[in-house]
Amino acid sequence: MIDEAIAIVVDVGPSMNQAPAGETTSLQTAIEAMTMIVQRKVFAESKDEIAVILFGTADTDNPLADGDSYENITILRPLGVADFDLLNIIQNDIQASNISADSSLHSGSSENVSIATYSSLENSQGSGPSLDDDDDNDSEKPGPSTMSNGHRKERTAQQRAGEAMLRHILQEVDGECYSFNEALPALSNFQSRQIKQTAWKCQLEITSGIRIPICSYVKLKDFKLKQSWKNVYAKDPSEEVGNLRTYHMKDEEETEIDREDMIEGHCYGNTLVPMSEDDKANMKYKAEKCFKILGFTKPENVKRHHYLGDGSSCVVADKGDEAAAVALSSLIQALYETNMVAIVRKVYSAASGPKLGCLIPHIKAEYECFLYVEIPFMEDIRQFTFGSLPISKENVSAGNTKFVPSEKQLEAVDNLITSMDLCQSQDNDDDEEETTEFLKAKLTFNPHFQRLYQCLQHRGLNPDEPLAELSPLVANYLKPPQEVLTKCEEHLDSMKKLFKLEVVKQKEEKTGENQFKESDEGEATKAKKPRLDDDLEGGMADITRAKVTEVGTVTPVEDFVAFINQKDEDKFEEASEQMQKRIEQIVVDSFGSQFYPKAMDCLKALRLHSIKKAEPGLFNTFMKKFKDTLIAKGRRDFWEQVVTENQGLISKMESEDSNVTKEEAKAFVSEEEEKDEEPEKQETGDDADDLLDMM
Incomplete structure (x- = not known):
């Protein structure tokens, strides 16, 4: 039909x-x-x-x-x-x-x-x-x-x-x-395919004795193409096109094996642990289908950036059940009037895992329902702390007072943000405010899919021609609404006047007195612009490189190598001290483990050149202090990387100038492990203050 x-x-x-x-x-x-x-x-x-x-x-x-x-x-x-x-x-x-x-x-x-x-x-x-x-x-x-x-x-x-x-x-x-x-x-716009709604039926459990039959329908969902459009005909349309997939072992002959002879495995350190389908089935968390309210909270406690999933759902009473409709309506009205939302545990089916979600009361003139949005568990949230920008002279250092914005500058930014708001209020003829929303989801088409459809149509009708240019209709989706551009135009002009941009010219470095170039007329030689080479270990690269006086944060390894290779004087001790400070700074300022690789490269370079320059004492003294700093600052994970990478103390086996034996170097990296293995022998007393001190 x-x-x-x-x-x-x-x-x-x-x-x-x-x-x-x-x-x-x-x-x-x-x-x-x-x-x-x-x-x-x-x-x-x-x-x-x-x-x-x-x-x-x-x-x-x-x-x-x-x-x-x-x-x-x-x-x-x-x-x-x-x-x-x-x-x-x-x-x-x-x-x-x-x-x-x-x-x-x-x-x-x-x-x-x-x-x-x-x-x-x-x-x-x-x-x-x-x-x-x-x-x-x-x-x-x-x-x-x-x-x-x-x-x-x-x-x-x-x-x-x-x-x-x-x-x-x-x-x-x-x-x-x-x-x-x-x-x-x-x-002019390509439509998306229409999907028939299918209800997910369950019972909204408030307590063990209060259950409301409900139906959940998808309200908004991330659209994906039903067809991938990757399969195409061969040059001969009558020839059948198929896929062939084979499996091979990682040996010299690349022996082919059958899919039935394979088993999934996971690495646990250097050990490969096999995992059969039965093992995975037994280890899988088993839950029963449910939709249970865990508690209630204020809407502001559920942050907008905590929303998860690829869409939202509408939760209504089961069709034809008048008692369920009355009960659910009472709950919706109660949460709406008290400005509360419900936190629920949802298990879609016995084959799926539990999800945490939020039920938001949604009341319109024609209908009322709950809007369901998935939210994260506590373990899913990643806490990243970023420093605030200086906005006043009270919370900025004396050297950076020139970067503090003025009141006019702050006001200009606020006005620009307000003018670019896509949800704006307008007065109608009845002196009542109405909210005008630009780029409504149901009226706005995805430019990615629109362009894809345009290309598919062009290639289908004109197989021998190159793809057409981007349609103006699709290009308009990539531009801000004209109303928004008009409103923010004056604020943009104000921003240009208050935030003046100037081109800062870099000063030319006058170094390389040993570089000369003979002129064609035989005149006096002229200084030649230094040339930076990738080889930093010596030769002309050291001569022509600009003189380095500090180990920076951008390229600390290169700066350190150039610093210690300067021929005029021995700068290793000074460079080593700067490199030590730079390593500690990078680790402590790292967001999680984001900058750990860079810090490890610096540590390896410092250790390597300490051995080459016969200065193991400087490195060993630093490492003993650095270990305590890492543990005190809560950076034990970086210390574990140091142990794994064998970047501990320099022993006599590596440098004759070291006063650390092989056993002492080994004990240095294993001390923390022994401390962890010691049981907590602190006796628990009855005094509450002692318990709090222990915590």
Whole structure:
């Protein structure tokens, strides 16, 4: 059974092919509108069937023609699901004719058929009617159909009678009439496929004795293409295209094995632990389907950035259960009046894990429901602390007072943010504020999918041509709304005046006195601009490199190597002290383990060159203090990396100048492990203060 049958009826007579030079004919506009209708059905993967009927053709091809009636009417395409073949037919097989004919329609199907007629409703002597004119006596008022490509024509008495008849037909069939200028913008967007809603039924459990039968429907969900569009035909369309996947061992011969002989495994250190399907089934957390309220809280306790999942749901009472409807309505009203939300535990089915969610009361004039949004467990939240920007002279150091924004600058930023708000209030005629929302989800199409559909359509109809340029309609989605741009224009000008940008020129380094270049005239030599080379270990790279006096935070390893390789004097002790401070700074300031790799590279470089320069004592002294610092600062995870990477004390086995034995170096990295293994032998007393001290 088809969802809907659509008959597209097109006038191809002479009136549809008339237009002044340089303008588009009505037939060309009709073909463009038809293409848009079909492509919307194709990419929405609709099961609707479409037929294309032409009237005014030179030939006659329809089953009702008997020589006297239904002449010059051709069924170009019978009812069928929209596809690329239909798009090709519309693009290539519709030709204008010089024969005028009347459109006569007859449905031989028991299904309801929607009819879309494309015609200028003109003949060779007159113009099309204006069906938007409610006043029949206002014959001189032009409407969308009284103009042929922008040129007004006077209507005859016969045409005005035809207008009345068409209005009567539209009224009887509850139809609509649009001009081509109105239809094209409405059809220009690709529609997403429509998904039939399926209810998830469960019982909302408040207590063990209070259960309300409910149904949950998807309200908003992340849209994904049903088809990946990755499978294409081979050069020979008759050749079958398939996938071949093989599995091989990691040996020299890459021995092929069967999928049935494989088992999943996980690494636990250096050990590979096999995990069979039975093992996974036994270890999997088992839960029963439920929808249970855990408690209630204020809405502000559920932060917007805590929302999880790929959408939200509407929770309503089970259909047909009046008692459930009354009970759920009472709960919705109570939470709404007390400004509360409910925290619930949801288990979709016995095969899925538990989820934590929030029920938000949602009341409209037509309906009321709960909105369900998934929220995280405590373990899912990552706490990152970022330093605040200096906004006043009280909380900024003396050296950075010039970066404190002025009151005018802060006000300008606030005004800009307010003007760019996509939800703004406007006063209506009743002196009541109404909220205007730009870019409403149900009215805004995803530009990614729109571009994808555009490319697929172009490649399907023009397989040998390059992809078309980005459609202006799609490009408009990437631009802010014009109303927002207009409102924020003055605030942007104010920002430009208050926040002046200046180009800061870098000072040229005057180094490399040993670099000379002979001039062609034999004049005195001139200094040559130093050249930085990747090789920092010596040679010309050290000579030409700009003199380094500090180990920075951007490239600390390179700065350290360049610092200690300077030939004029021994700078290792000074460079080592700076490198030690830099390592400690990077670890302590790291957000989690974000900068640990950089700090480890610095530590390895310091240890390596301490051995090369015969200065192991400096490194060992630093490491003993650094270990205590890491544990005190709560950076035990970095110390564990130090132990794993074998970056502990430098022993006599590595450097003859070291006074640390191999056993002492080993004990240094194992001391913490021994402390962890010691049981907590502190006796618990009865005194509450002692217990608090222990905690």
